[in-house]
Amino acid sequence: MSILIDRNSKVLVQGITGRQGGFHAKLMMEYGTDVVGGVTPGKGGEWFEGKPVFDTMRIAVETTNADVSLITVPARFAADAIMEAADAGIRLVVCLTEHIPVSDMMKVVSFCARRGTRLIGPNCPGVMTPGQAKVGIIPAMVAIPGNVGVVSKSGTLTYEVGFAMKNRGIGISTIVGIGGDPVIGTTFVDVLEMFESDPATEKVALLGEIGGSAEIAAANYIRNAMTKPVAAFVAGRSAPPGKRMGHAGAIVDGGEGSADEKIQALEAAGARVASNPEEIPDLLM
Amino acid sequence: MKLHEYQSKFLFRDFGIPIPEGRVATTPEEVYDIAKAIDGVVVVKAQVHVGGRGKAGGVKVARSAEAAKAHGQEILGMDIKGLRVEKVLVDPGADIEQEIYLAITNDRGVGKPLIMASMEGGMDIEELNRDRPEAIIREHVDPILGLQDFQLTYIVSAMGLPRALWRPFGKIIRGLYECYAKSDAELAEINPLVITGDGDLLAVDGKVIIDDNALFRQADLAADRDTSDEPESERKAREAGITYIKLDGQIGCMVNGAGLAMTTMDMTKLYGEHAGIGPANFLDIGGGATPEQVAAALRIILSDSNVRCVLFNIFGGITRCDEVANGILTAFNEVNPDVPMVIRLQGTNAAAGNQIIDEAQIPNIMSAETLTDAAKMAVAAVQEIA
Numbered sequence: 001m002s003i004l005i006d007r008n009s010k011v012l013v014q015g016i017t018g019r020q021g022g023f024h025a026k027l028m029m030e031y032g033t034d035v036v037g038g039v040t041p042g043k044g045g046e047w048f049e050g051k052p053v054f055d056t057m058r059i060a061v062e063t064t065n066a067d068v069s070l071i072t073v074p075a076r077f078a079a080d081a082i083m084e085a086a087d088a089g090i091r092l093v094v095c096l097t098e099h100i101p102v103s104d105m106m107k108v109v110s111f112c113a114r115r116g117t118r119l120i121g122p123n124c125p126g127v128m129t130p131g132q133a134k135v136g137i138i139p140a141m142v143a144i145p146g147n148v149g150v151v152s153k154s155g156t157l158t159y160e161v162g163f164a165m166k167n168r169g170i171g172i173s174t175i176v177g178i179g180g181d182p183v184i185g186t187t188f189v190d191v192l193e194m195f196e197s198d199p200a201t202e203k204v205a206l207l208g209e210i211g212g213s214a215e216i217a218a219a220n221y222i223r224n225a226m227t228k229p230v231a232a233f234v235a236g237r238s239a240p241p242g243k244r245m246g247h248a249g250a251i252v253d254g255g256e257g258s259a260d261e262k263i264q265a266l267e268a269a270g271a272r273v274a275s276n277p278e279e280i281p282d283l284l285m
Numbered sequence: 286m287k288l289h290e291y292q293s294k295f296l297f298r299d300f301g302i303p304i305p306e307g308r309v310a311t312t313p314e315e316v317y318d319i320a321k322a323i324d325g326v327v328v329v330k331a332q333v334h335v336g337g338r339g340k341a342g343g344v345k346v347a348r349s350a351e352a353a354k355a356h357g358q359e360i361l362g363m364d365i366k367g368l369r370v371e372k373v374l375v376d377p378g379a380d381i382e383q384e385i386y387l388a389i390t391n392d393r394g395v396g397k398p399l400i401m402a403s404m405e406g407g408m409d410i411e412e413l414n415r416d417r418p419e420a421i422i423r424e425h426v427d428p429i430l431g432l433q434d435f436q437l438t439y440i441v442s443a444m445g446l447p448r449a450l451w452r453p454f455g456k457i458i459r460g461l462y463e464c465y466a467k468s469d470a471e472l473a474e475i476n477p478l479v480i481t482g483d484g485d486l487l488a489v490d491g492k493v494i495i496d497d498n499a500l501f502r503q504a505d506l507a508a509d510r511d512t513s514d515e516p517e518s519e520r521k522a523r524e525a526g527i528t529y530i531k532l533d534g535q536i537g538c539m540v541n542g543a544g545l546a547m548t549t550m551d552m553t554k555l556y557g558e559h560a561g562i563g564p565a566n567f568l569d570i571g572g573g574a575t576p577e578q579v580a581a582a583l584r585i586i587l588s589d590s591n592v593r594c595v596l597f598n599i600f601g602g603i604t605r606c607d608e609v610a611n612g613i614l615t616a617f618n619e620v621n622p623d624v625p626m627v628i629r630l631q632g633t634n635a636a637a638g639n640q641i642i643d644e645a646q647i648p649n650i651m652s653a654e655t656l657t658d659a660a661k662m663a664v665a666a667v668q669e670i671a
Contacts, residue, residue: 027603075498075501076501076502099498100498101469101496101498101499101502102391102393102469102471102496102498102499103391103428103466103469103496103499105396106391106396106397106398106428107428107429109396110396110397110427110428110429111429137602137603138602139602139603139632139633141602141632141633142602142632152544153544154542154543154544154545155542155544155545156540156541156542156544156545156600156602157542157544157545157548158544159600159602159632160545160548160600160631160656163600163631163632180543180544182391182393183391183393183396207544209544209547210547212393212394213394214394217394233548235544235545235547235548235551236547236550236551237551237554237555238532238547238550238551238553238554238563238564239547239550239567240532243530243567244530245530245543245546245547245567246528246542246543246544246546246547246567246569247543247544248497248498249393250543250547259551275555276552276555276656276657277548277656278655278656278657
């Protein structure tokens with residue numbers, strides 16, 4: 001078992017005929033993901049690597065019975081694409097797209113909640129269940145199957161930690177990149193809940209960063225409801241207040257969202273917090 | 286993108302919110318003309334993107350046009366926290382009976398717009414929130430349905446606003462919500478919203494921040510962008526598609542990915558702080574790390590004269606480290622930096638990448654295997670120079 005995706009997940013790629021969409025769809029298929037087709041309005045009837053391309057999500061879902069969708073379309077079309085997927089009855093939408101306006105995301109997150117669709121992202125690297133399937137851009141080489149659940153706001157930092165774990169023989173049940181935007185579909189707490197009830201996950205690594213209060217909420221959940229051990233790292237201790245550190249959500253504002261505040265909360269909740277991400281494998285041994 | 290006070294208030298006016306009938310001046314003579322036309326007490330206010338301009342002497346009251354001109358002379362060209370005042374707003378003085386706070390912002394934790402209102406306006410809202418959070422009324426708006434009338438009644442009754450003002454204040458909340466929603470604002474704030482001696486409402490100061498990601502559909506607002514508070518290096522980086530933020534340490538950092546870039550900064554501080562050494566910048570080079578991108582990023586990092594060492598930290602996932610290594614060498618030959626560089630490549634083809642760096646045998650370039658080693662080597666390199 002694992003969370004969110006496994007080898008039986010049927011995946012559609014929205015934007016499969018685009019350069020990024022096509023490139024990553026191919027890598028996902030090579031990894032073993034069951035990509036059942038793609039959607040690009042106006043290109044219905046074409047084929048991509050032997051898989052059908054549809055004009056709309058509605059027809060694509062009816063035809064393929066897909067339950068997962070990956071969004072790879074540009075920012076100004078992404079909100080619409082997510083809502084189209086939710087409307088078509090998709091269970092899990094993973095959105096890679098960066099730079100979606102927050103006002104769009106607030107509407108989209110509310111819409112997905114009403115449709116019962118889980119959204120991961122936006123501005124995230126996606127989800128990977130090592131050895132089974134990946135939906136997104138997480139490189140195959142960063143993880144081996146195992147019993148540690150990884151949840152993170154960032155891309156390359158996650159690869160770094162997954163790779164350091166792999167080098168020490170520590171495997172991963174599922175990696176979930178929740179994204180670094182201010183408004184996202186799935187939070188740390190949502191993923192921690194899933195890991196807590198997943199029999200395949202025995203320990204959890206949480207990679208947070210400055211900005212917002214999602215890590216504080218995670219600390220509260222860890223203290224109150226989590227039985228599995230958690231190792232954590234929070235990026236941005238050296239970041240000055242009032243400056244956005246690349247991710248739209250990574251900003252210390254009005255004294256809120258600093259790394260030290262989050263580290264203290266996580267430590268107080270019983271999580272083991274690394275001052276250096278290369279120490280995460282030690283904390284999981 | 287931050288709007289100036291005058292831009293914010295003129296935007297409010299477009300949404301039916303009453304503001305003082307002031308105008309913007311760039312010379313003392315213009316200040317005089319505007320004050321003369323107002324013919325009464327005026328306030329001359331510096332238009333700069335920093336807080337605390339009042340304390341810095343950037344806001345002055347004048348009782349005559351001559352006095353206003355003198356204030357204009359003093360404030361225009363003034364330096365406030367490193368920013369030169371190019372414009373002043375000349376507003377008629379308001380007859381203040383009471384100051385109210387009203388703002389709408391994105392509540393990121395909840396994923397909904399949040400209206401905040403308080404009868405205790407005028408002061409710093411963060412301070413009020415810390416000391417007496419119960420003095421601020423909070424109401425979330427359903428982002429799909431929008432603001433409903435019953436919510437207006439909730440707000441005005443909960444904050445204890447005099448009943449005579451419920452209707453006009455409700456109109457202002459609605460106007461501010463329209464303004465916030467149609468402008469893709471992250472924040473639309475009126476502080477203070479003044480109740481005048483005549484019982485009228487007036488937005489005396491305003492602040493609007495627009496979501497940068499929505500500027501593609503806010504062409505009018507984007508055209509008025511004032512980038513004078515953005516360091517030149519950050520502007521150049523933005524134009525090159527690189528995210529760069531200047532800091533005040535000595536180790537220039539070049540990293541792929543925002544989270545890893547922050548982490549790399551943190552590591553230089555973790556191992557250098559005891560010696561007063563830390564990161565000179567945040568830099569996310571994005572995906573790919575092509576020779577052109579690396580060269581552009583290297584030039585930007587080296588434009589900071591505090592930089593004593595450059596630390597590359599690239600995790601090759603889809604990108605291959607051997608290609609990145611070649612890119613770095615090409616960029617190195619082009620830019621020819623005179624500071625040592627520590628290069629750490631990890632991930633796909635890392636061994637091949639490091640071999641390329643080592644075989645090039647450039648005296649000033651060292652390769653490191655782990656991030657920990659790389660940060661320690663960079664700190665040592667800075668110490669050696671000092």
